[in-house]
Amino acid sequence: MDTEAVIFDLDGVLVHTDKYHYLAWKQLSDELGIYFDEEINRRLRGVSREQSLEIILENYNGKPFSDDEKKKMANKKNDIYRKYLSEMTPSDVKDEVRDTLHVLKERGYHIAVGSSSKNTGFILEKTDLLNEFEVVSDGTMITRTKPDPEVFLLASKLLSIAPSKCLVVEDADAGIDAGVAGGMKTAAYGEAVKSGKADYILDHFPDLLNICQ
Numbered sequence: 001m002d003t004e005a006v007i008f009d010l011d012g013v014l015v016h017t018d019k020y021h022y023l024a025w026k027q028l029s030d031e032l033g034i035y036f037d038e039e040i041n042r043r044l045r046g047v048s049r050e051q052s053l054e055i056i057l058e059n060y061n062g063k064p065f066s067d068d069e070k071k072k073m074a075n076k077k078n079d080i081y082r083k084y085l086s087e088m089t090p091s092d093v094k095d096e097v098r099d100t101l102h103v104l105k106e107r108g109y110h111i112a113v114g115s116s117s118k119n120t121g122f123i124l125e126k127t128d129l130l131n132e133f134e135v136v137s138d139g140t141m142i143t144r145t146k147p148d149p150e151v152f153l154l155a156s157k158l159l160s161i162a163p164s165k166c167l168v169v170e171d172a173d174a175g176i177d178a179g180v181a182g183g184m185k186t187a188a189y190g191e192a193v194k195s196g197k198a199d200y201i202l203d204h205f206p207d208l209l210n211i212c213q
Contacts, residue, residue, distance in 0.1 A: 004109065010113055024077050167184065
């Protein structure tokens with residue numbers, strides 16, 4: 001495989017913060033009297049905070065919210081979410097993830113993070129992953145979220161490696177679509193395996209080492 005770099009999504013791939021997203025959105029939804037469950041939460045995977053709020057508001061039948069009100073709601077959700085994130089520690093990263101990253105670097109691969117999350121830096125710092133990656137491309141640096149490929153193309157640019165030589169590791173359909181749109185190879189992990197669109201399937205995180213020899 002003609003690959004020089006591996007770009008990792010964050011949530012659901014390197015760390016698992018889905019439960020914190022769910023709890024934060026659930027608290028906000030309950031306060032607004034909006035029905036919210038895990039099935040709806042799955043639709044939020046890989047999309048921006050603002051887009052997630054719009055999906056949740058599909059179940060709201062009251063007076064339409066103004067853009068300013070929506071912004072305040074999204075910020076409130078993030079405040080709740082960050083309280084959960086503040087309790088994260090390095091132990092929230094599995095040993096197999098750290099070991100795989102180390103082996104990839106030993107084999108000469110460049111590694112990066114490509115995440116739409118604006119909390120990426122905070123999460124990487126809390127879990128002691130920040131120094132593992134050459135570059136980090138995240139939600140604070142882009143204007144378009146997945147399935148737009150901007151976040152991955154930015155990572156490719158920061159690495160100075162052509163998109164065609166990059167492999168994206170994703171757990172969300174929107175992320176796989178973004179990788180494909182960016183002209184990159186893709187490896188599906190977790191929920192993204194069901195999409196059937198990826199070049200490779202990872203049943204377990206270390207399976208990546210069988211692809212990146």
